[in-house]
Amino acid sequence: MTKDLPNFQQYQQAFTAHIRDPHNQSRPKNVKAKGMDVYKEIVFNNLFESVSACFPVAQKVIGKRAWLKLVRDFFREHSSSTPIFRKIPEEFLVHLSNINALTPENIPPYLTSLCHYEWVELLVSTMADEANKRDINLTGELRLNQPAFTHTMQLLNYEYAVQKISPRYKPKEKVNTQLLVYRNAEFEVKFIELNTVTYRLIEILKQDRLNCEQALTVLAKEINQTQTESIIQFGLAILEDLRSQGVILGVY
16 A cells, blocks of 8 residues: 555655646645646656657547547556556557547547557567578578568558548448568568458468468468469469568578
């Protein structure tokens, strides 16, 4: 309990509680209002800028007033699992997921997916370089080998076409959408829209550690395609295209 803590810790908790929720938590004794206001402004503005920088589309879609309220709610209510400042946007996603079930009037149902889509760009851009590139054959033939996908590749599956959302386009209906996000050799974050079959092929290759021919044979059975060799040739062409774009680095 708070009363069992040393006095200085009780003071710290009261100080931070007032910063997070000044309307409901009293200002600590012997702290001047003017000085407290400076702390409140600095701390919230830093948080607001960090969150807003990661989600430029989301804040434009719901508007300045709703976005400000959403970030204030996050600041007041969310208990972060990490002290790392650059992890704040990820913590904001956790907060959105938790309140999504409440469906507040000012939060559209696609907002969590849109924010996740925007956050993935930050995630991919800040990933460390790959450590074991020497184990990859850059020119190896794909068919009988396991493809080496770039470690920055992220497969995304959303209920909305998040890549199309903007202040002018706010979806009213769900559209199953698959995307691939990765960072190329020039350290540029790229987004590729996938069809359902290509998405499933990459899933099989990542999950089951099969070579390309084996994965495409599994895929052919899943989609009830009897012309297995045609599927293999078609799939290999898709994988070669992904290699040309830097999604596949080579083979193992």
